[in-house]
Amino acid sequence: MTPADPWLDFRSDTRTVPDARMRAAMTAAEVGDDVYGDDPTVALLEARVAELLGTEAALLTPTSTMANLLASLAAAGSPGPRGAPRLVVGEDTHMSFLEGDGLRTFAGVELLPVAQRPDGLPDLDAVDEVLAGGGGRPAVVCLENTSMMRSGNALDVTATLALADLAHRYDAHVHLDGARLANAAVALGVRPAELAAPADSVAFSVSKGLGAPVGGLLCGTHAFVARARALRTELGGSMHQAGVLAAPALVALERLPELAADHATAAALAAGFETVPGVELMRPQRPTNMVMARLAGLTPEECAGRLAGHGVRVLPLPNGFVRFAVHRAHDMIGVRAAVRALAAVAATVPVARTTTGGDLLERGSSTTRTEEA
Numbered sequence: 001m002t003p004a005d006p007w008l009d010f011r012s013d014t015r016t017v018p019d020a021r022m023r024a025a026m027t028a029a030e031v032g033d034d035v036y037g038d039d040p041t042v043a044l045l046e047a048r049v050a051e052l053l054g055t056e057a058a059l060l061t062p063t064s065t066m067a068n069l070l071a072s073l074a075a076a077g078s079p080g081p082r083g084a085p086r087l088v089v090g091e092d093t094h095m096s097f098l099e100g101d102g103l104r105t106f107a108g109v110e111l112l113p114v115a116q117r118p119d120g121l122p123d124l125d126a127v128d129e130v131l132a133g134g135g136g137r138p139a140v141v142c143l144e145n146t147s148m149m150r151s152g153n154a155l156d157v158t159a160t161l162a163l164a165d166l167a168h169r170y171d172a173h174v175h176l177d178g179a180r181l182a183n184a185a186v187a188l189g190v191r192p193a194e195l196a197a198p199a200d201s202v203a204f205s206v207s208k209g210l211g212a213p214v215g216g217l218l219c220g221t222h223a224f225v226a227r228a229r230a231l232r233t234e235l236g237g238s239m240h241q242a243g244v245l246a247a248p249a250l251v252a253l254e255r256l257p258e259l260a261a262d263h264a265t266a267a268a269l270a271a272g273f274e275t276v277p278g279v280e281l282m283r284p285q286r287p288t289n290m291v292m293a294r295l296a297g298l299t300p301e302e303c304a305g306r307l308a309g310h311g312v313r314v315l316p317l318p319n320g321f322v323r324f325a326v327h328r329a330h331d332m333i334g335v336r337a338a339v340r341a342l343a344a345v346a347a348t349v350p351v352a353r354t355t356t357g358g359d360l361l362e363r364g365s366s367t368t369r370t371e372e373a
């Protein structure tokens with residue numbers, strides 16, 4: 001199977017491919033053996049990410065999925081005499097519906113999904129109730145920022161602090177799944193470290209909008225990261241000449257301010273969809289690089305299938321919407337093509353057939369990548 005055209009592939013911001021500069025960095029990377037702790041490029045990446053997030057230390061992991069799993073194990077341990085550790089997660093999060101089985105199987109946790117507010121923050125009363133029960137077993141309270149099922153809404157420091165303060169009252173560990181924390185920081189105009197400060201650990205991804213080929217980083221105190229490092233080896237996640245993977249990630253970190261261009265492109269996409277009759281958008285308060293849309297009368301799978309017929313790839317979600325995730329391969333030409341495709345699909349649905357939504361197709365201007373955050 002050949003890969004889809006990146007410029008019309010909106011399924012995920014993981015769909016970026018390493019460019020010439022990243023490949024050159026991989027070729028030139030100085031490597032050692034990270035299992036023996038002497039790969040200088042990995043050490044540099046870990047130091048840079050720890051600095052970015054304001055933590056004492058960071059650990060490179062093959063994926064953010066592994067970073068989240070290690071966070072649970074390092075913070076709460078495995079099931080002990082008192083029972084399984086508790087993992088409190090928003091019900092509409094990556095950790096809940098994509099990693100939940102793995103967390104139960106490999107970390108032995110009792111997964112406790114809680115409702116989320118419209119902005120994506122776990123409902124504080126629900127978290128309070130869950131933490132008050134459970135007989136004092138270790139607990140990890142998770143927060144996802146940006147909130148993927150809330151159309152990539154960015155949660156601010158106030159929201160993060162509210163959850164962390166509550167969790168800490170129960171001596172729970174606060175883990176921030178910040179796969180897209182860089183997007184949140186850029187959208188809010190704050191430093192990533194400010195958003196990370198209330199949490200005890202953070203999982204950060206370099207392979208989403210930042211565009212590195214692979215990689216997560218688990219960040220926290222020296223002691224926490226040392227525990228996670230030992231557990232990573234047990235899980236089979238320690239990699240020898242990992243400097244070749246750290247090198248493009250270092251390039252990715254330099255591009256953090258460029259996420260603003262993705263957000264502008266996503267805003268143009270949302271504005272385009274507004275002109276299409278029959279399209280309903282999820283409207284996050286603090287949008288980033290996601291647009292979620294649905295068409296009355298079509299399931300997300302049907303909608304995605306019909307868009308694919310027009311060459312546009314999107315991700316159908318269990319919340320009834322399809323997701324357009326914008327990344328650096330997208331520009332206004334792709335935006336116009338996506339709007340045209342959604343308008344064509346909408347025109348085939350009876351409820352949307354009476355009017356047309358053409359005007360944006362002419363109206364769009366080009367976006368350029370800016371250097372400002």
Ligand SMILES: *Cc1c(COP(=O)(O)O)cnc(C)c1O
Nearest residue numbers: 063064065066094144177179216
């Ligand atoms: C992508 C993602 C992950 C998992 O990252 P991988 O590196 O693909 O394992 C975890 N959490 C969130 C919120 C994500 O978007």
